[in-house]
Amino acid sequence: MQTDFLNEARRQAEICNACRYCEGYCSVFPALHAERAFSDGDLTQLANLCHNCRGCYYACQYTAPHEFDLNLPQALANVRQESWEDLAFPRAAGKAFQKNGVMIAAAAVLGFALLFWLASILKPVSGEGFYAVLSHNAMVAIFLPAFLFPLLSIGISLRRYWHRVGAQPLEMVHLARAFRQAANMKNLKGGHGDGCNFEDEDRFTHARRAAHQAVMYGFLLCFASTSVATVMHYVLGMPAPYGIISAPKLLGLSGGLLLVLGCVEMIRLKLKSDRQLGANKAFGGEIAFIGLLGFVGLSGLVLYALGQTSMMPVLLALHLGSVLAFFVLTPFTKMAHGFYRIAALAVDASR
Amino acid sequence: MTRPENTPDIVVIGGGNAALCAAITAAEAGARVLILEGAPKTYRGGNSRHTRNFRCMHDGPLGPLVESYSEEEYLADLMKVTGGKTDEGLARLAIRTSEECLPWLEAHGVRFQPSLSGTLSLARTNAFFLGGGKSLVNAYYRTAEALGVQVEYEAKVTHLELNEDRIDFLDYTQGGKSHRLAPKSVVVASGGFQADVDWLARAWGPAAKNFLIRGTPYNRGVVLADLLEQGIEQVGDPTQCHAVAIDGRAPKFDGGIVTRLDCVPFSIVVNKDGQRFYDEGEDVWPKRYAIWGRLVAAQPDQVGYVIIDAKSLNLFMPSVFPPIKADTLEELAEMMGLPADALLQTISDFNAACGNPSDFHPTELDGVSTQGLTPPKTNWARAITEPPFYGYSLRTGVTFTYLGLKVDERAQCSIGNRPVSNLWAAGETMAGSILGQGYLAGFGMTIGTVFGRIAGREAAAHAN
Numbered sequence: 034m035q036t037d038f039l040n041e042a043r044r045q046a047e048i049c050n051a052c053r054y055c056e057g058y059c060s061v062f063p064a065l066h067a068e069r070a071f072s073d074g075d076l077t078q079l080a081n082l083c084h085n086c087r088g089c090y091y092a093c094q095y096t097a098p099h100e101f102d103l104n105l106p107q108a109l110a111n112v113r114q115e116s117w118e119d120l121a122f123p124r125a126a127g128k129a130f131q132k133n134g135v136m137i138a139a140a141a142v143l144g145f146a147l148l149f150w151l152a153s154i155l156k157p158v159s160g161e162g163f164y165a166v167l168s169h170n171a172m173v174a175i176f177l178p179a180f181l182f183p184l185l186s187i188g189i190s191l192r193r194y195w196h197r198v199g200a201q202p203l204e205m206v207h208l209a210r211a212f213r214q215a216a217n218m219k220n221l222k223g224g225h226g227d228g229c230n231f232e233d234e235d236r237f238t239h240a241r242r243a244a245h246q247a248v249m250y251g252f253l254l255c256f257a258s259t260s261v262a263t264v265m266h267y268v269l270g271m272p273a274p275y276g277i278i279s280a281p282k283l284l285g286l287s288g289g290l291l292l293v294l295g296c297v298e299m300i301r302l303k304l305k306s307d308r309q310l311g312a313n314k315a316f317g318g319e320i321a322f323i324g325l326l327g328f329v330g331l332s333g334l335v336l337y338a339l340g341q342t343s344m345m346p347v348l349l350a351l352h353l354g355s356v357l358a359f360f361v362l363t364p365f366t367k368m369a370h371g372f373y374r375i376a377a378l379a380v381d382a383s384r
Numbered sequence: 385m386t387r388p389e390n391t392p393d394i395v396v397i398g399g400g401n402a403a404l405c406a407a408i409t410a411a412e413a414g415a416r417v418l419i420l421e422g423a424p425k426t427y428r429g430g431n432s433r434h435t436r437n438f439r440c441m442h443d444g445p446l447g448p449l450v451e452s453y454s455e456e457e458y459l460a461d462l463m464k465v466t467g468g469k470t471d472e473g474l475a476r477l478a479i480r481t482s483e484e485c486l487p488w489l490e491a492h493g494v495r496f497q498p499s500l501s502g503t504l505s506l507a508r509t510n511a512f513f514l515g516g517g518k519s520l521v522n523a524y525y526r527t528a529e530a531l532g533v534q535v536e537y538e539a540k541v542t543h544l545e546l547n548e549d550r551i552d553f554l555d556y557t558q559g560g561k562s563h564r565l566a567p568k569s570v571v572v573a574s575g576g577f578q579a580d581v582d583w584l585a586r587a588w589g590p591a592a593k594n595f596l597i598r599g600t601p602y603n604r605g606v607v608l609a610d611l612l613e614q615g616i617e618q619v620g621d622p623t624q625c626h627a628v629a630i631d632g633r634a635p636k637f638d639g640g641i642v643t644r645l646d647c648v649p650f651s652i653v654v655n656k657d658g659q660r661f662y663d664e665g666e667d668v669w670p671k672r673y674a675i676w677g678r679l680v681a682a683q684p685d686q687v688g689y690v691i692i693d694a695k696s697l698n699l700f701m702p703s704v705f706p707p708i709k710a711d712t713l714e715e716l717a718e719m720m721g722l723p724a725d726a727l728l729q730t731i732s733d734f735n736a737a738c739g740n741p742s743d744f745h746p747t748e749l750d751g752v753s754t755q756g757l758t759p760p761k762t763n764w765a766r767a768i769t770e771p772p773f774y775g776y777s778l779r780t781g782v783t784f785t786y787l788g789l790k791v792d793e794r795a796q797c798s799i800g801n802r803p804v805s806n807l808w809a810a811g812e813t814m815a816g817s818i819l820g821q822g823y824l825a826g827f828g829m830t831i832g833t834v835f836g837r838i839a840g841r842e843a844a845a846h847a848n
Contacts, residue, residue, distance in 0.1 A: 047702065047704065048704055051642040051701065052640075053701075054641070056514075057497045057514045091518075092516055092519035092522070093518065094516065094518045095640070098427075225495035235522040235526070236526060
């Protein structure tokens with residue numbers, strides 16, 4: 034990890050600890066106030082607890098031009114970003130993708146191209162609907178490793194995280210508390226329930242919290258749709274395609290809509306926000322990732338709408354290509370923050 | 385020259401808590417209000433940026449406040465710190481009105497901390513702002529602008545033209561340009577003069593050059609001086625101010641809360657000659673905190689040095705600058721520029737006077753005191769023996785001055801025995817009307833809020 038980012042975060046944390054005005058905003062400050070000195074691991078934990086809501090920045094009387102020059106959201110964002118690169122498995126992939134929008138776009142294009150190519154060479158002789166373009170077995174052969182590898186990678190990263198911050202063995206009660214906080218995004222409420230200061234200087238709004246909820250629940254609904262379909266296929270012997278009044282379609286449609294709207298709003302808010310309060314270098318990578326995630330949702334919706342037309346094979350390859358790219362990139366893009374955040378919240382609950 | 389149709393009904397001079405309370409109240413009464421804030425936007429809010437809480441009377445649980453805090457108890461607390469130097473009528477007005485202010489603050493966007501850790505246990509008497517004073521200021525600016533209040537930053541008021549008993553014109557400069565306005569009403573809420581060190585030195589003597597200014601560098605008392613020169617009634621002693629002992633390494637201006645040091649009760653404090661000069665264990669820190677500013681100011685070069693040992697390091701709030709640390713007292717003396725022989729003698733005398741420390745209790749008056757020592761240490765007296773040893777320097781930090789404009793219960797200024805018909809004052813500019821000396825935590829915000837609202841109401845009534 035870059036020691037200058039850590040040292041800057043340490044300098045700022047010590048000033049915050051002498052002030053304590055921000056105590057009620059989020060989980061970061063009570064955790065910070067529990068220490069008198071901050072190890073690199075402590076700072077990594079604080080950084081991953083921070084949701085970059087910026088409430089503390091706008092409340093702070095020590096921001097530039099004051100000579101203390103506090104900008105805790107940015108200091109923690111830099112440490113957080115570095116920690117994700119550093120903890121990633123394999124590490125080189127973390128370095129390549131975390132900050133790099135071009136690399137994410139390139140990986141996505143590669144994913145689309147691979148799917149088009151596979152679809153052309155693996156074109157089945159028989160099959161219905163999507164399976165007429167790519168056989169079911171071929172899809173499984175492609176997506177099973179693309180799903181399992183990221184899980185393995187993230188598992189290794191989280192173990193590294195646990196070790197770095199010096200956390201206790203995981204207990205279910207702490208994990209449950211972490212999931213509860215993530216489920217309602219307590220730390221984006223600003224401690225007073227008015228929301229955060231993300232997009233319009235010191236004005237409190239719930240916009241980012243709402244957008245983030247839409248993305249998260251939209252994604253989870255889409256994921257649930259695929260999971261239900263998998264169960265229907267293998268356990269219930271009900272292969273696709275499914276009608277509109279079926280669990281996979283209802284989940285997928287609502288999830289896809291939420292996901293797309295959430296991503297569009299998230300990008301809009303990000304463009305309005307002050308970039309100097311986040312990890313500036315990661316801005317491009319984050320926008321590219323949200324773009325890719327939004328495209329997964331959008332291509333899925335378009336595929337549903339135009340699935341009966343001659344455009345279906347092209348749309349299918351685009352959708353599956355984006356899903357492929359998304360899965361493979363999950364441990365190395367902004368998507369990883371969800372896992373680290375849950376980990377940080379669980380560690381915090383255990384202290 | 386501003387055209388007449390752009391002339392606001394009311395000009396509020398200043399941009400801190402009192403100014404904003406006045407502007408919001410006047411705008412809600414239908415007046416067109418202009419705030420002239422001398423600081424740039426990033427530094428707006430005066431000393432309110434650095435404040436933290438609001439002392440509030442209450443009959444029962446109110447907002448974040450627990451139990452009750454009666455008018456009599458509040459007044460008794462004020463009498464204690466001021467030694468009776470207060471206008472009881474105005475003080476009672478401020479105290480009584482504070483109760484209705486708390487819901488008013490909340491209705492205008494201010495948010496409070498639900499509870500507080502750290503060392504201050506003031507949950508009954510003081511409501512703490514979530515995010516501190518700057519978040520309060522931000523909320524008020526949002527509220528004021530939504531009400532149509534105009535705000536000009538870096539707008540420095542240079543002169544109010546008094547004609548008989550009325551302000552006819554107001555001059556200010558902004559971006560190198562001069563402007564003259566003729567508002568119907570004027571509210572002065574531009575703070576004390578503590579950032580004008582020359583003025584401080586005229587009042588205090590040359591020692592004041594060594595003081596640090598805890599608050600905003602923009603409170604230079606320009607409007608205050610202008611009005612006093614024209615004969616507006618003044619109040620308060622120019623040598624009285626809110627002065628505390630802060631970390632000697634703090635910035636010259638604007639260091640704010642983080643420069644405080646809470647370690648004095650667990651320490652000995654010596655001057656530059658290595659001599660103790662006051663009972664460090666007189667009372668718990670928040671209560672005795674404010675007296676140390678004056679104690680240090682009376683020492684040579686206006687500096688003091690706090691010495692503790694390893695066993696005390698974690699008993700107080702973390703300091704913003706790390707302490708000076710040494711394995712021996714000789715080394716510490718050298719690092720702090722103190723005469724080693726004198727310091728060692730002082731510590732050895734102190735250690736010899738310390739009795740049995742087994743009743744030591746860091747959070748209450750424990751009666752663990754020295755025997756036969758002058759000055760004594762009457763609580764928390766434990767021998768300084770355990771290395772490493774730590775030291776901090778102390779200097780006098782001025783928050784705000786008490787010399788100001790005398791006001792009546794309608795916040796109106798006067799000249800001779802008659803009121804100035806369109807001039808009101810609020811906040812630190814008139815706080816000397818109530819605070820003759822000493823300080824009560826959170827009372828500055830009470831005065832600012834109460835008199836800001838009164839000034840806004842009266843200024844609007846005059847203008848409408």
